[in-house]
Amino acid sequence: MHVRIKKAFGFTNDRGEKITAPRGWIGDLPDQHAKAAIESGHAVLGNPQVLPEGEPGPAEDDLGDKTRAELEALAKERGVDVSAAKNKAEVIAALRAA
Structure with a gap:
């Protein structure tokens, strides 16, 4: 199912991997996760071609x-806990979600 993520969403895929959509x-996304x-x-x-007005891309x-x-x-400055982030993408997702 085609979705647009409004705030970071984490799920575990079919292979048992933890995924965060920023x-x-x-x-x-697989239908069950999209729903x-x-x-x-x-x-x-x-x-993917249209974003509502006023919402950032x-x-x-x-x-x-x-x-x-x-x-x-930056996370420390903003008071965002990123200690559990395993990679740069997860740090970015946490900052964007805050």
């Missing part, structure tokens, strides 16, 4: 351009 991500994300308010049905911030160390410093 805020602003648009794409296909759970929509029901919990983390996502809406999405069209996935690349409107420069978090992806920063190093993990810079992201962790």
